[in-house]
Amino acid sequence: MTVISLPVEPFDLVIFGGTGDLALRKLLPALFHRFVDGQIPAQSRIIGVAREGLDDEGYRASLRKTLNALSGSDPAKVDQFLQQVGYRPLDARKDAGWDDFAALIGEQPDHVRVFYLSTSPELFVDLCARLGQYGLNDGKSRVVLEKPIGRSLESANRINDDVGRVFAESQTYRIDHYLGKETVQNLLALRFGNVLFEPLWNSAHIDHVQITVAETLGLGRRAGYYDHAGALRDMVQNHILQLLCMVAMEPPSSLSPDAVRNEKLKVLNALKPIDASNASQLTVRGQYRAGVAEGASVPGYLDELENHQSNTETFVALKAEIANWRWAGVPFYLRTGKRLPDRVSEIVVAFKPVPHSIFDASAGPVVQNRLVLRLQPDEGVKLWLSIKHPGPGGLRLRHVPLDMSFAEAFGVQQPDAYERLLLDVVRGNPTLFMRRDEVEAAWRWADPILAAWAASNESPRPYAAGSWGPSAAVALIERDGRTWHEDND
Ligand code: BG6
Numbered sequence: 001m002t003v004i005s006l007p008v009e010p011f012d013l014v015i016f017g018g019t020g021d022l023a024l025r026k027l028l029p030a031l032f033h034r035f036v037d038g039q040i041p042a043q044s045r046i047i048g049v050a051r052e053g054l055d056d057e058g059y060r061a062s063l064r065k066t067l068n069a070l071s072g073s074d075p076a077k078v079d080q081f082l083q084q085v086g087y088r089p090l091d092a093r094k095d096a097g098w099d100d101f102a103a104l105i106g107e108q109p110d111h112v113r114v115f116y117l118s119t120s121p122e123l124f125v126d127l128c129a130r131l132g133q134y135g136l137n138d139g140k141s142r143v144v145l146e147k148p149i150g151r152s153l154e155s156a157n158r159i160n161d162d163v164g165r166v167f168a169e170s171q172t173y174r175i176d177h178y179l180g181k182e183t184v185q186n187l188l189a190l191r192f193g194n195v196l197f198e199p200l201w202n203s204a205h206i207d208h209v210q211i212t213v214a215e216t217l218g219l220g221r222r223a224g225y226y227d228h229a230g231a232l233r234d235m236v237q238n239h240i241l242q243l244l245c246m247v248a249m250e251p252p253s254s255l256s257p258d259a260v261r262n263e264k265l266k267v268l269n270a271l272k273p274i275d276a277s278n279a280s281q282l283t284v285r286g287q288y289r290a291g292v293a294e295g296a297s298v299p300g301y302l303d304e305l306e307n308h309q310s311n312t313e314t315f316v317a318l319k320a321e322i323a324n325w326r327w328a329g330v331p332f333y334l335r336t337g338k339r340l341p342d343r344v345s346e347i348v349v350a351f352k353p354v355p356h357s358i359f360d361a362s363a364g365p366v367v368q369n370r371l372v373l374r375l376q377p378d379e380g381v382k383l384w385l386s387i388k389h390p391g392p393g394g395l396r397l398r399h400v401p402l403d404m405s406f407a408e409a410f411g412v413q414q415p416d417a418y419e420r421l422l423l424d425v426v427r428g429n430p431t432l433f434m435r436r437d438e439v440e441a442a443w444r445w446a447d448p449i450l451a452a453w454a455a456s457n458e459s460p461r462p463y464a465a466g467s468w469g470p471s472a473a474v475a476l477i478e479r480d481g482r483t484w485h486e487d488n489d
Contacts, residue, residue, distance in 0.1 A: 007039065008039060009111075009426065010043040010111050011045075011111050013031070013044070013045070013426070014114065015027055016116065016118060016123070016127055017118035021221065024066050027118065028046075029067065029070055031422060032081050035081045042084075045108070046086070047086045050090075051091050052089060059085065059087030060087075064082060067081070086104075101134075112428070113141040114425050115142070115144065116143075117143065117145055117146060121150065121159055124145065124163055125162040125163070128143065129166065131143070132166035137167050142173055144173045144175055145174045147176060148234070150443065160436050164436075174439060175421055178243060179421070179432040180418060180421040181417045183375040183379045183406075184242075186381070187347070188246070188255070197371070202326045203326065204352075205351055206349060207351060207352045208331045208333060209247055209330065209347065210347070210477075210484065214345070215336075216293050216340060217338060218304055218339050227305055229312075230312040231285070231315055233450075235316075236336060237446040238434075241268065247332075248322055250263050250326070251263075257429065257435075261438060268438060268441035271323075282319045282320075283316065284317045284473045286313060286315035286316075286472075287302075287462060288337075288464070291466040293339050293465045301314050301339075311460060314460075315463060315473070316335065316336055317334070319476060320333075333476070333477050337463075340468060340469065341468060344377070349372075350485070359397060362394060364397045364398075367397075367399040369383070372485065379407070379414050382402065383401060384400070386398070
């Protein structure tokens, strides 16, 4: 199948934090893939910025290694791409180099300018102040803020106010890379491009929804950040709530940025509060201990961290509810964790059972329909249906999926979420980015949970690395007579 790539205007994309993990693992490979597909105009420039005293050649040499190691990458293409990449050493808190940097950007006054702040949020203010000081915040400039935007409503407001003094809201792109994943966009296509689902998409027909984002990785090289954040701030407040919004929002009148974001905001504002009065029934937090992950023995979180006092959660399961007409009484079970048995992210919409079974007991149970949207790995959609077991032997029911793997169906490699999102910034399309009020509403819901945990003085429940989290997470859903979805259900 042909890949259709829409051209974009020439641009300058500056990555602050250009030597960091995200830049090297995600942003530059994403840009390289877009380059290979012919989507990066020849005059465009990509400029890495960090404190390390490198020059253009030094930076290119380190990128060359990374990009050549990508599967299927062609060294000649890598070299061509690197011609468009440069580097400037800068410190947000020191004057040196900023004049030269501003002059470099000024060489292309007509380019769209994207400033991607892939740094710790403490630097956002200084970086934006510098960009403002050098007049780099004018009409065609956009700033991209990597999550986390703060660690509470108060700190998020501070960051947003500081950035807002330099860049207008329409120039500010708060990235949540989960919104760039193919399956998440497919949720829009499935819900609003078909008539089949919408009539059933409510509490009359949906029993419950599950959202799981499971990772096999542990702390890795991010101890400093992660221990300060924990799973609720790192994954639930942003990625998982955004997925929940895409499932639960009312049909927007169009795909225009505000039409979509207004509907998501209504969902966030309708989330029922979880606080000290109900957090112990509605939430479970865990922390991994030593165990086996991906076939190897791995240490526990505290050993990896080299700090035996930490109460940071590496796993969360919770039961959320949305207080509106469409969703009243439909639980949304959310869970995420590090060091779980599989890397799998999926949304499961479980429909209600048939109201009356006409089948004999010998047919077996009539199992509920489920729609499973798999974000990774192997993006796709499965619709679980009851059918008759083929052949003689009486009418026996089987629960089987209509199964569509996007890679198989379309024969194309799924692009990484950042590929789509980076070019959306260049195009000036913020539909898949979080507006300030969404971030605030998400913190307004998350803050009381964090406060309840802090006040409880309880430690997170231990779970063995390589397991599906503390047993209390299973109890959380089983108390309601339901179970976490397994692919062979
Ligand atoms: C990031 C989190 O936003 O998302 C990480 O900070 C997490 O902790 C990552 O590992 C997961 O992203 P993906 O695309 O690999 O599912």
